[in-house]
Amino acid sequence: MVAARVTAWLAVAARWYLGVLFVGACLHKIADPRSFAVDVATYDILPLALVNVTAIVLPWVELAAGGMLLIGWRTRPAALLVFGMVLVFITALVIALARGLDMSCGCFASQGAEEDPISRLTVLRDLGWLALAGFVLACDRGLVGIDGLIERRKTR
Amino acid sequence: MDRKTLARTVREAAMVAGASALLALAANAVRPSGLPLLARAPYETLVPCPEPGGPVLGLEPDDPVVASPRSFLVDARSAGEYGARHLPAAVNVPFDWLDPLPEEQLRELARAIAASRATRVVVYGDGGHPDSGEFLGREISGRGIKYVHFVRGGAPAVLAGGR
Numbered sequence: 033m034v035a036a037r038v039t040a041w042l043a044v045a046a047r048w049y050l051g052v053l054f055v056g057a058c059l060h061k062i063a064d065p066r067s068f069a070v071d072v073a074t075y076d077i078l079p080l081a082l083v084n085v086t087a088i089v090l091p092w093v094e095l096a097a098g099g100m101l102l103i104g105w106r107t108r109p110a111a112l113l114v115f116g117m118v119l120v121f122i123t124a125l126v127i128a129l130a131r132g133l134d135m136s137c138g139c140f141a142s143q144g145a146e147e148d149p150i151s152r153l154t155v156l157r158d159l160g161w162l163a164l165a166g167f168v169l170a171c172d173r174g175l176v177g178i179d180g181l182i183e184r185r186k187t188r
Numbered sequence: 189m190d191r192k193t194l195a196r197t198v199r200e201a202a203m204v205a206g207a208s209a210l211l212a213l214a215a216n217a218v219r220p221s222g223l224p225l226l227a228r229a230p231y232e233t234l235v236p237c238p239e240p241g242g243p244v245l246g247l248e249p250d251d252p253v254v255a256s257p258r259s260f261l262v263d264a265r266s267a268g269e270y271g272a273r274h275l276p277a278a279v280n281v282p283f284d285w286l287d288p289l290p291e292e293q294l295r296e297l298a299r300a301i302a303a304s305r306a307t308r309v310v311v312y313g314d315g316g317h318p319d320s321g322e323f324l325g326r327e328i329s330g331r332g333i334k335y336v337h338f339v340r341g342g343a344p345a346v347l348a349g350g351r
Binding site for chain 1: 189193197198200201203204205207208209211212213215216221222223224225226227230231
């Protein structure tokens with residue numbers, strides 16, 4: 033019982049952390065899609081035809097998923113989206129590292145490769161986020177959030 | 189998580205992603221600084237290549253190692269400069285900043301080093317800043333050839349010694 037309660041609160045903390053992270057990460061991309069498009073193009077994975085669409089759409093998906101995690105509404109779909117996005121980011125990072133690209137990850141405010149270079153540590157950091165998203169997906173019980181409020185109202 | 193919940197979660201996630209995409213495209217369409225959906229020209233990404241090369245040791249021009257018969261000498265200057273004057277026994281491998289060491293040239297060099305039974309490679313270049321000799325040395329070292337040295341000051345310093 034106590035362990036379940038602790039797990040539920042840990043899931044809330046993880047949810048809020050990922051929510052703040054994703055909302056924070058998307059703001060500069062929404063404000064300056066051109067710079068983000070250059071970041072996407074730098075990975076040299078997507079064909080040119082998909083670079084701009086990705087740069088336009090991805091930050092809004094991050095905003096939606098991050099916002100939903102913060103307010104605790106449809107937490108599981110939001111955690112699944114974050115899980116999927118982080119998985120894609122990790123794949124892109126591994127490909128870039130394998131190619132020996134000396135570049136910034138483009139995860140937050142666009143920076144040069146010198147200030148924020150990608151490395152194995154970047155992959156490890158993203159693996160940590162992947163684990164947190166998986167944890168929220170599996171363990172969130174709607175504590176503190178709109179899902180919980182709706183659930184409690186239904187059971188009254 | 190049971191299958192029903194998982195299916196609902198996936199369905200809702202797809203709906204959120206779809207709605208976000210539509211909102212993103214709509215916002216992009218109305219903003220003055222919106223991106224065209226299709227890039228008209230490739231982006232200039234300017235990713236610097238990883239710094240090539242391996243370790244090289246700098247030698248002073250009067251170091252006896254430079255003239256030692258156990259040293260395989262490489263002149264990194266252009267064929268013209270090499271033709272005008274070079275150290276006896278030096279092999280000319282002109283250093284090209286755009287294509288530092290083509291594979292074929294590396295293979296030839298490796299064969300020549302093996303045939304010479306030298307114990308080290310000594311490279312001298314133009315002695316400029318940066319020095320083509322040091323960079324060619326790094327290239328050779330980075331391609332797996334061991335004990336590579338370069339001469340500080342390059343050809344002007346090494347030839348000024350009256351060799």
